[in-house]
Amino acid sequence: MSKYVGQRIKRTEDPRLIKGLAHYVDDIRLPDTLHVVFVRSLYAHARINGVDASDALKAPGVVAVYTGKDVAEKIGPVPCASALPDLKVPDYRVLATDKALFVGHPIAAIVATDKYVARDAVDLVSVEYEELPAVVDVEDAAKGGTVIHEKFGHNVAYKLTSGEGDIEAALNSADRIVTQKMIHQRLAPIAMETRGVLARYFPGEEELTIWSSTQIPHLLRTQLALMIGIPENKLRVITPEVGGGFGSKLNVYAEEALLGWISMQLGKPAKWIETRRENFQSTIHGRAQVGTVEIGCKNDGTITGLRYNVFADLGAYHQLLTPAIPTLTGLMLSGAYKIPAIQMNVTGVFTNKMATDAYRGAGRPEATYVVERAMDLVAKELKMDPVELRRKNFPKSDEFPFHTATGLDYDSGNYEAALDKALDLSGYQKLREEQKQVRANGKLIGIGMSSYVEICALGPSQAMPAGGWESATVRIEPTGKVTIMTGASPHGQGQETSFAQIAADELGVDLNDVTVIHGDTAIVQYGIGTFGSRATAVGGTAVLVAIQKLKEKAAKIAAHMLQADSSRLIFEAGRYSLQAATAAGVSEPVVPVGQAPAGALLEPATEGKSSLTIQEIALAAHVAKEIPPDTEPGLSATYFFEPKNFTFPFGTHICVVEIDKETGETKFLRYVAVDDCGKVINPLLVDGQVHGGIVQSIGQALYEEVVYDEQGQLVTGELMDYALPKASQVPWFETDRTETPSPVNPLGVKGVGEAGTIGATPAIVNAIVDALSPYGVKHVDMPVRPEAVWKLISEA
Amino acid sequence: MKQAISINVNGVDHHDEIEPRLLLVHYLRDLLGLTGTHIGCETSICGACTVLLDGQAVKSCTMFAVQADGANITTIEGLAANGQLHPVQEGFWEHHGLQCGYCTPGMIIAATQIIDRNPNPSRDEIRHGLEGNLCRCTGYQHIVEAVEYAAKKAAG
Structure with a gap:
């Protein structure tokens, strides 16, 4: 068993965070800092006929006010990295110029010596608006009416059809078709x-440093350099x-370039x-998708095909990945099932709202929700148990890699094992029996499930707008401390x-001797970032392979120092030893880690030694007196890992809810989650x-919704x-795992960052619908608020 | 018109002349440099700015610094005594009660008050006590375990 990998190791980043000593952007204090506050549009859709900042500029402490006209020619547009056929890409300036297209659209930036002064000055800027009709409903917007971007003539940003197989034939061959909006x-x-x-600019050095709360420091640097022209x-x-x-x-974001x-x-x-x-x-x-699913099935439960026609509410402009998110939905419409034909027809639509983009799950929760709700609707239609319907349509564990009609090749999986474990853990059969009994007493108990698959470890560069690889540099310093630099900058x-x-396992060193550096483009080699459940699968693999490269060099140096052929060396517990001599006594390190004497670095004495720690080799590599003649000094290695495929984690969640007939409130009784994210580094x-x-x-199932009114x-x-x-609104989670390694990376990890947001929503809604089934309820839209449930009960 | 205030923060007396509209959280962060207290919503919903004011957990984003004149305040920086982590801090570390760490100082301060009021809280009581503090990362379960750990530890 590994000393560290696979163990419940508490986090090394925590002490600074629990003591309140960590530094977020606002905690960084520089002398003479100016404060920026934005004037933002009060209207969803309005012509801007003038911006008068003269009063603001007179206010003591106000240094400057910049409007759209001041910067339109100076700063490039906010970028969209999505490339789709015939995609309409509006010119997204960092400050609105002649039209404001959503509430909060920045119109002017006020710069002042104090943040209270800057905020006061917002009220002194007068914007002359001419209000225009707002485009709010996504389906109406697609049909016509007011046009947001006049040059396109309509509000449709793109239309895309994806999927494989003859969907018409597949649906025609079905015994039944279930349709649900x-x-x-x-x-x-x-x-x-x-x-x-x-942001801090040094005019002499012509260097600009930007501290930003971002997931993608390097990609941001590239884009901001282009926008600002530095x-x-x-x-x-x-x-x-x-x-x-x-x-x-x-x-x-606009604000990053402006600052x-x-x-x-x-x-x-x-x-x-x-x-x-x-x-x-x-x-x-x-x-923000509104769609209709059609799913065809045979009477025995075999799914024949699935079609999803969907309107995606993109908002007023494209941010980085806005149009691409619904395409991820299209990729995941096969869910955990063998479906011979799948089609998605998406219409991406502009509305007078903030842009939609990647929110945890990013297109995949929508797909999982569609498929898992549809499976429950089919089970209901066929009067089958939802478990058996799912089981019947799973690919078997020996059918991997499994090709889907959405064009993906699922790497590995054992869906039945995760399902069975979740059934065991929840006591599913017993739950169903109990449900019968309490229903007889008039109680509304629902059992819902979801067997999900997600697409993670984004991803091969071929499938990504700006590279799908990840990088790592591993360096052992002269004192034996290990420094890792990762391009996958984390945020929790x-x-x-x-x-x-x-690293500690691979190098045989203590965990506390390893420091991981991230999130500084001046220190860390180019990287892609942390998103799409990719950091461990792609970035962690880069660390692993960089260490393996480093060890190749260390072994060469070790062989030279021990005057042996490298084939005689074995590496174990951080030490290179001569195979024949492993039992003959282990020498003390010449310079114990952390206790290096002051002054000049000592030359490691290898006389008579039969083994060397990797840390001794690091010192020798830096002193460079005893290394092979054809070897570079120093001990570091960099690796850029390019995955050949995505990974496909999966699992089954089972949820039990009780609905209060009088109030319509949903209460959780049980929540069981069995997830398979491949190999686990830290449980x-x-x-x-x-x-x-x-x-x-x-949150999505019960509470959250961004609401824009008709204006x-x-x-x-x-x-x-x-x-x-809130803490009081969520249940105790009973979690377990199955472990199906991914063949896509040598760590065997798949990723887990988004599993919960992808797998859980349909389990919860399925449970609510199940609870309401005595009233003939087949579907209810999210968020499932008490008043909606109460209405369904009252009207039944 | 500036106003003179005297506040004791984490055992240190401070005397300052401040604008009456200065929020307590800005006083702590900008004047005293105690940036461990965070701002998450400015409407006293999220609790990231929670500090102890004369022993009571309060949200410092919706209180003026002048209202704290004469008070004793404890912020997250003042919780560890003599280099020893407070049992709640320890619990958060042991039970992975934090991910991004942004809500954590407010969460920890609120949790100390839960245990002060009820040395042996049930899980439901802990959850109820944390209703004024939002966390978007952890799903709360590890936080509940962290508080249970701390209650046990504090009870000896």
Whole structure:
């Protein structure tokens, strides 16, 4: 058994966080910092006939006010990295120029010496609006009416058909077809730390540093360099502590470019910290699909085909991945099942709202919800147990790699094993019997399940807009300390610990001798970032392979120092030993780790030794007196790992709810989750990811919804109006795992960051529908609020 | 018109002249440099800004610093005594009660109050006690375990 990998190791990043000593963007203080506050559109759709900042500029402490006209020619557009056929891409300027297209659209930036002064000055800027009709409903917008971007002539950004197999024939061959319209409501990601940017320009050195709360420091650097027009090697992006992302910080935002540009104009540091209200208005939203599923089945339960026609509410502009998110939905419409023909027809539509983009799960929760709700509808139609219907349509464990009619090849899987474990853990049969009894007493108990598959470890570069690989540099310093630099900069996932676990095991060193550095483009080699449940599968593998490269060199040096052929060396517990001499006594390290004497580095004495620690070799490699003549000094290695496929984690969640007839409230009685994320590096962190993901699913299923009214006003503009799940509203999770290694990477890991948000939502809604089935209810849309349930009961 | 205040924060007396509209959280963060107290919503919903004011957990984002004149305040930075982690801090570390860490200082402060009021809280009582603090990462279960750990530890 490994010393670290697979163990519940508590996190090395925690002490600074629990003591309040960590540094998020707003905790970084630079002298003479100017504060930036934005004037944002009050209207969803309005012509801007003028912006008068003269009063604001007179206010003491106000340094500058920039409007759309000031920057339109200076800063490039907010980028969209999605490439789809005939995609309409609007020109997205960092400040609105002649039209405001959503509530919160930035119109002017106020710069002041104090943040209270800057905020006061917002009220002194007068914007002359001419209100236009707002485009709010996605289906209406697709049909016609008011056009948001006049040059396109309509509001359709793109139409795309995806899938394989003859869908018409497949549906025609079905004994029955079940059709259901489903709404995936618009959600706000709500990282607890809002976005924030601090920019500092040194005019002499011509260097700009941007601290930003982002998931993608390197991609951000590239894009901001292009937007601002500064050489990329003069721009440094630092992501300090990042207080959650969930996809909302997997983007390039107008404010990031503006802050950099403002600091360059004024030669002083400039800071903007997003308010929660701004976060609701102008940080990306997620989901927002309205679709209809048709699923065909034989009378014995065999699924023949699935079609999903969907309108995707894209918002007013494309952010980085906006149009691409629904395509991920299309990829995952086979779910955990053998479905011979699948088709998705998506219409991406502009509306006067904030852009949608990747929110935890990013297109896959929608697919899983569609498939898992559809499976329950089919089970109901055929009067089959939902478990047996699912089991019947699973690919068997020997059918992997399994090709789907969405064009994917699932890497590995054993769906029945996870299902069976979840059935055992929940006591499914007994639950059904109990349900019968309590139903007889008039109680509304529902049992819901979901057998999900997700697509993770994004991904092969061929399938990604800007590279799907990940990088790592591993270096052993002269004192034997290990430094890892990863391009997968985390924001809560715990890579400082999990990557150190991988390294400590591979190098045979103590976990505390390993430091993981991330999130600084001046220090860390180019990387892609943390999103799409990719960090461990892709970034962790890069760490592993970089270490293996480093060890090849270390072995060469060890052989030279021990005057032996490298084939005679074995590496064990951090030590290279001569095979014949392993039992002949182990020597003390010459310079114990952490106790190196002051002054010049000592030359390791190898005389008469039969083994060397890798840390002794690191010292020798730096002193460079005893290394082979054809070997470079130093001991470090860099690896860029390019995965050949995605990974496909899976699992079964089972949920038991009780609905209060009088109030319509849903209460959780049980929640069982069996997830298979391949090999596990740290079970403690995996549990944390699963719990957090399920609670975000509970949020979608029961509470959360971004609401724009008919005028496009954002009704849910604060946490007072947008309900996040509280500690008292969520159940105790009973979790377990099966472990099917992925063949895609040498670690065998698949990824787990989004499993809970993908697998749980349909389990919860299926349970609610099951509870309401005595009233003939077949479907209910999310969020399933008490009043909606109460109405269904009252009207039945 | 600035106003003079005297506040004791984490055992240290501070005397400052401040604007009456300065929020307590900005006073702590910007004037005293105690950036462990975070701002998550500005509407007292999320609890990231929770501090102890004369022993009571309060949300410092919706309170003026002048209202805290004469008070004793404990922030997350003042919780560990003599380099020893507070049992709640220890519990959060042991039970992986945090991921991104942003809600954590407020969560920990709120949790100390739960245990102060009820040395042996049930899981439901812990969850109820944390209703004023939102966490988007953990799903709360590890936080509940962390508080249970701390209650046991504090009870000896």
